[in-house]
Every structure is written in structure tokens, then in C-alpha cells.
Amino acid sequence: MKPKLSRQETEKKISEFFEKVKSKTPKEIRKIKKLAMSKNIQLKEKRKLFCKKCFVALTGKEKVRIKNKIRSITCENCGNVARWKMK
Secondary structure: OOOOOOHHHHHHHHHHHHHHHHHOOHHHHHHHHHHHHHOOOOOHHHHHHEOOOOOOEOOOOOEEEEEOOEEEEEOOOOOOEEEEEOO
16 A cells, blocks of 8 residues: 655645656656645746646647736647646
8 A cells, every 4th residue: 555645745845846847758747746635736938838638748839928017828739739828
């Protein structure tokens, strides 16, 4: 049986994972996101590091457009458009 992780251990594991997110596979990203959801931990700014549809890490080659303080990022893999308000 696997030992259960506490909330603090889970937060530490998530932060370590997102240090080098560009070399991660979609399967690993999906696993970390489920872990965060199970412990009710918000990913906040880390959500912007991967596509929410196909879970591919965003590398910077995606199409980025800015209009009316909204940044639109088009995923290179699936074509999904993520829109984020700019501060």
C-alpha cells in the first residue's frame, strides 16, 4: 500500500515538478494535476505552463496574440486557444 501524502508534502512535490515542466510528458502533467485536485491545491500561475486540453507543456513556440489586455495562446499540438487576462 502506498503511504498517503500530507497536504504540505503534496505542495512540495507539485512545486518541484513544475521547476522543469518543459521536459515532461502529458501523462505526467495529467497525473500531477489530479494529485493537486485530490488535495484541493490551486495551481494558480502554474496552469499557464501547459495546455488545458491536451496537457502538452507550452514551450514558447505557440502563437501568442494580445488584444484589449487579453493574451490568447494557441496550442501548437491541438489548436486549443487559451485566453488569459493580463495584469
